[in-house]
Amino acid sequence: MSIFATAAVALTLGAVGGYAVGSEKGVAAASASASATRSTLFSSAVSSCGSPAGAQFGDGGRTLTLRTRGAERHSSGMSVQDLRCILAKLGASDAVISRMSATRALDGMQDGQWEGISASWTYHPDDGLNITLTMN
Numbered sequence: 001m002s003i004f005a006t007a008a009v010a011l012t013l014g015a016v017g018g019y020a021v022g023s024e025k026g027v028a029a030a031s032a033s034a035s036a037t038r039s040t041l042f043s044s045a046v047s048s049c050g051s052p053a054g055a056q057f058g059d060g061g062r063t064l065t066l067r068t069r070g071a072e073r074h075s076s077g078m079s080v081q082d083l084r085c086i087l088a089k090l091g092a093s094d095a096v097i098s099r100m101s102a103t104r105a106l107d108g109m110q111d112g113q114w115e116g117i118s119a120s121w122t123y124h125p126d127d128g129l130n131i132t133l134t135m136n
Helices: 001-014 023-048 080-089 094-102
Strands: 055-058 062-067 110-114 116-122 128-135
Touching: 023 055, 023 062, 023 080, 023 116, 023 128, 094 116
Parallel strands: none
Antiparallel strands: 055 062, 062 128, 110 116, 116 128
């Protein structure tokens, strides 16, 4: 449910006898609740997959950067299995996952979206797959 839909539900539920009861408070509370839920989405997904190395949060929890290990000897990051776990917890579409899997170094920056999340990524065999997820 979007923030706007949540606010509309709060307004509807707060209306009694044709008068809005605490409508401003209801909208503010609904928006705050939706924002809080959305800002914990990334951290919940990462922690439920074992909090692997290579996950970094930004923008108050609204951005998540995921880095997989590459072939480079000193490359660090998460395993592909950890990445798949996190993307599954976030509800990533099969189409976006397929595009990520097929990305080559020559393809440059790629992007995709699903259910309120925007993704951009690059791949290089030495550095691995680097993904930035942002809540819309």
